[in-house]
Amino acid sequence: MTPGTVDLSNLSRSLNEMLVLSVLEDGPRHGYQLALDVERRSDGMFVFKHGTLYPILHRLERERLIAGSWTDEGPRGRRRAYRLTDRGRKHVQAMRDEWREVMASLARVMEEGS
Amino acid sequence: MSRFQPVLRALDDSLVLPQPARSRVLLEIAGDLEAFFDCARSEGVTDEEAERLALEAFHPSSETVTALVRLHGSPVALLLDGLSSQARTLWERLLLALVLLPAAALTLPAVADLQLVRAAGRAGWLLVGVGAAMAAVVVLKAYQLLVKLDHRPRLLRRGMTLLLGLSLAPAPLGVLAFSIGLFRALGEIVTRWPADGGELLPSLLTASAVMSLALTATAAGLLAWFILSRRIVRIEVQGSEALLGPAGKGETDV
Numbered sequence: 138m139t140p141g142t143v144d145l146s147n148l149s150r151s152l153n154e155m156l157v158l159s160v161l162e163d164g165p166r167h168g169y170q171l172a173l174d175v176e177r178r179s180d181g182m183f184v185f186k187h188g189t190l191y192p193i194l195h196r197l198e199r200e201r202l203i204a205g206s207w208t209d210e211g212p213r214g215r216r217r218a219y220r221l222t223d224r225g226r227k228h229v230q231a232m233r234d235e236w237r238e239v240m241a242s243l244a245r246v247m248e249e250g251s
Numbered sequence: 252m253s254r255f256q257p258v259l260r261a262l263d264d265s266l267v268l269p270q271p272a273r274s275r276v277l278l279e280i281a282g283d284l285e286a287f288f289d290c291a292r293s294e295g296v297t298d299e300e301a302e303r304l305a306l307e308a309f310h311p312s313s314e315t316v317t318a319l320v321r322l323h324g325s326p327v328a329l330l331l332d333g334l335s336s337q338a339r340t341l342w343e344r345l346l347l348a349l350v351l352l353p354a355a356a357l358t359l360p361a362v363a364d365l366q367l368v369r370a371a372g373r374a375g376w377l378l379v380g381v382g383a384a385m386a387a388v389v390v391l392k393a394y395q396l397l398v399k400l401d402h403r404p405r406l407l408r409r410g411m412t413l414l415l416g417l418s419l420a421p422a423p424l425g426v427l428a429f430s431i432g433l434f435r436a437l438g439e440i441v442t443r444w445p446a447d448g449g450e451l452l453p454s455l456l457t458a459s460a461v462m463s464l465a466l467t468a469t470a471a472g473l474l475a476w477f478i479l480s481r482r483i484v485r486i487e488v489q490g491s492e493a494l495l496g497p498a499g500k501g502e503t504d505v
Contacts, residue, residue, distance in 0.1 A: 169283040169290075169309075188311040191276065192318035199322065207278075213289075216282035217275075 143235040153193050154202075155236055156183055158221065158229040161203060165220035168194060194219055202228050254302060255284045258310065265316060269400035270489040272323035284309050325400040347394065351387060359383065370460035374428045378421055378464045385417045385468065389475045396479065402486050411480065418472025425465020432458025 143151045160166060160174045171194075172185040197203045202225035207215045221229070259281055266273050284305045291301035311319070359379065362368060368375040392410050395401050436454035 167283065167286065168279065169286045186308065186312075188280075188309050188315050191279065191311065192315060192322055195319065195322050210282065210285075213285045214282055215278060216286065217279045 143232060143239055145239070151232070151236075152183075153185075154197065155229070155232050156185075157190075157193055157197065158202065158225060158232065161219060161221040162226070162229060165218045167208075167216050167218050171219070197225070201225075254288070255281060255305070258284075258306060262311070264403060264405070267320060267399070267401050267403065268323045269325070270402045270486045272319075273402060274490045276319060276323075280309055280311070325398060327399050347391065351390060355383060367460050367464060370456050371464050372457050372461075374424070374457075374461045375464055378424065378461070378468050381417055381421055381424075382468045382471070385414065385472045385475070388414045388417065389479070392479050396482055396486070402490070404487075404490070407483050407486060411476065411483070414472065414476045414479070418469055418476055421465040421468035421472075425462045425469075428465070429458045429462040432461065 145151075156175045156179075157171060160171055160178070163174075166174065168190050172190055176184050194203065194205070198205050198219070201222055203219045204222050205217050205219045208218050210216050259277055262280070263273070263277055266276060268276065287305040287308055288301045291304050292298065296304065362379055362382075368379060371378065388410055392414065395406065432454055436458065439454060
């Protein structure tokens, strides 16, 4: 496996990144909607406490993997929506391949242990 | 007014982040709180329950605040963020004392040794004291705004009135001392003319030295006040632009 996007020493961070970027592949989302989509698509396996999403989103934006913009919600004020950048799109594709390898390796270890 | 205003205000106070990051974070949380509330209400939940659920879901934990400070804050803020508020205040005071005391110990004797200060006599010492107090306020304020990047609205203008007062105080003191000195000198002229000129000159010299020191202290203080005020205005404008958007730019639709 070519080392790159999945940080095995910080799996939860890589996992959060994968979940967020995968959902954004389908189109722009507000933070709140993003958390709901992760929960729905994983059948409740992955549940973000919504407040924890902010540092993740801000970090991904700083790394230019996603881009945020403000939308005017009228009387409800403004909300921030995020979309995947081209760099983010390439990154999530590379991450997907790496995660498949990680899961396959884990499955082999578990199988030999059983 | 948003129903979540009290919570956002409390959060505003705990977010030691520079502008425009702090406004952005607060606005983002405010928007998501309202969206969650609306969604919960549409599912038949009561207002109170929807509000409670929204706060439970979105209110950032201390770990989240730390992560945000790590991302957006200054290294000093990050270093202090791990401490309790009491420990943080103590450490900040110790650090500043470690910087200020040696600086004062080195600077004050040099200042006091200046011919101008010696010529000004006791009034000169008073003005040096005012100048030292001014310098301390400037250092503390610059530390808050430029090093710690603490742009909490309630702290932004703290100390500025004191700085302005300290800056303006030397000028009337100087004018008064000059006037008194000149009065004494003229008194000497009237009573002892043609007196030994050596008694007239020291009075005039002291008076003018005091005036010079006073006006220098006033000018330095006002300059520092002006520079810091401009920085504060820029911070406030950044905050406003983060909330309202920069003038003339549109927004992307989702």
